[in-house]
Amino acid sequence: MPELPEVETTRRGIAPHVTGRRVEKVIVRQRGLRWPVPVALDRELPGQAIASVSRRAKYLLLGTDRGTVILHLGMSGNLRLVPATEPSGKHDHVDIVLDDGRALRLRDPRRFGAVLWTRSDPAGHQLLRDLGPEPLDEEHFDGGHLFQRSRGRRQSVKTFLMDSHTVVGVGNIYANEALFMAGIRPGIAAGRISRPRYRRLAEAVVQVLGEAIAAGGTTLRDFLASDGRPGYFAQQLRVYGRAGLPCPVCGTPIRATRLGQRSTFYCPQCQR
DNA sequence: AAACCTCCCTGGGGGC
DNA sequence: TGCCCCCAGGGAGGTT
Numbered sequence: 001m002p003e004l005p006e007v008e009t010t011r012r013g014i015a016p017h018v019t020g021r022r023v024e025k026v027i028v029r030q031r032g033l034r035w036p037v038p039v040a041l042d043r044e045l046p047g048q049a050i051a052s053v054s055r056r057a058k059y060l061l062l063g064t065d066r067g068t069v070i071l072h073l074g075m076s077g078n079l080r081l082v083p084a085t086e087p088s089g090k091h092d093h094v095d096i097v098l099d100d101g102r103a104l105r106l107r108d109p110r111r112f113g114a115v116l117w118t119r120s121d122p123a124g125h126q127l128l129r130d131l132g133p134e135p136l137d138e139e140h141f142d143g144g145h146l147f148q149r150s151r152g153r154r155q156s157v158k159t160f161l162m163d164s165h166t167v168v169g170v171g172n173i174y175a176n177e178a179l180f181m182a183g184i185r186p187g188i189a190a191g192r193i194s195r196p197r198y199r200r201l202a203e204a205v206v207q208v209l210g211e212a213i214a215a216g217g218t219t220l221r222d223f224l225a226s227d228g229r230p231g232y233f234a235q236q237l238r239v240y241g242r243a244g245l246p247c248p249v250c251g252t253p254i255r256a257t258r259l260g261q262r263s264t265f266y267c268p269q270c271q272r
Numbered sequence: 273a274a275a276c277c278t279c280c281c282t283g284g285g286g287g288c
Numbered sequence: 289t290g291c292c293c294c295c296a297g298g299g300a301g302g303t304t
Contacts, residue, residue: 002298034280034299058298075297076282091282110281112298127300155275164299172297260276262297 002073004135004169005212006231007058010079013226014104015053017081018062022049022099030093034074034114037094041117045069045096056123057131057168062096067119069096070127074112078224080105132167135205141167143199150190150198157193158186159260161201170205172262173240174212178204180239185271186264187257211236239265 002010026042048064055061060079062069073079084103088095094115096104106115118125133140149166150157160166162175170178179186181204184197193201217231224230238248243256247267257264 072298074281074299108281109283110297112281153274159275162298263295
């Protein structure tokens with residue numbers, strides 16, 4: 001499941017190979033992703049040089065002089081660099097063919113991903129403009145930010161943390177992990193958590209995302225880095241998917257529950 | 273406004 | 289072996 005670390009792993013993998021390359025053509029085999037892949041992409045991207053590969057939240061942005069490709073991996077997507085002649089598989093929906101004989105290939109079995117094209121500043125795009133701060137941006141994300149934003153909120157702290165208006169890029173896996181590391185029970189009302197505890201939570205978010213990026217992301221089923229290799233962070237998960245197994249700190253069996261329609265895992269001893 | 277619900281999609285796994 | 293049903297999940301968009 002691509003969360004921020006998986007998208008960042010992908011960005012780092014493709015950036016050196018893609019930056020400065022010219023797009024030869026765009027092949028769209030399946031236009032029906034989360035939103036239809038716009039025809040303007042096939043019309044306007046070919047001939048353009050890719051000037052930058054950046055990330056905002058879980059969106060990858062390929063910048064050119066003429067516009068920006070906005071890419072989202074959804075829940076099951078991966079983006080790999082392959083020889084352009086490599087036969088496409090069933091769920092290989094879009095190829096961006098480069099001038100060196102390689103292609104950026106989007107595979108996304110569940111088709112929750114997106115490939116969009118915008119001619120104007122992507123930061124002002126409807127999908128990006130209302131997003132909260134980047135978790136790895138020390139200037140805008142810290143415990144004080146979480147504390148301030150959560151005042152008066154009665155929703156659970158886990159749901160609050162996964163809301164992209166609070167902070168971007170923290171999906172279900174890393175929300176579970178960060179709350180464990182901070183010793184906070186996921187179901188507690190966001191507005192009732194103290195400033196010091198939010199400082200610990202912000203630190204845990206930064207730590208777990210950093211660890212996951214260092215491990216190349218988490219591969220549960222579909223995620224592959226741009227070179228086709230899986231991420232190895234799944235082996236380091238402390239609570240996610242570990243219902244009934246011993247807590248890595250105290251040995252108490254991990255509990256599973258649901259919050260906001262999402263599977264939730266916590267240690268009843270370590271998290272209060 | 274905040275909080276909750278629904279929907280998009282496919283493959284894998286469990287039950288029978 | 290095969291069928292059916294449920295579940296996973298990001299996040300926009302709608303409803304209460």
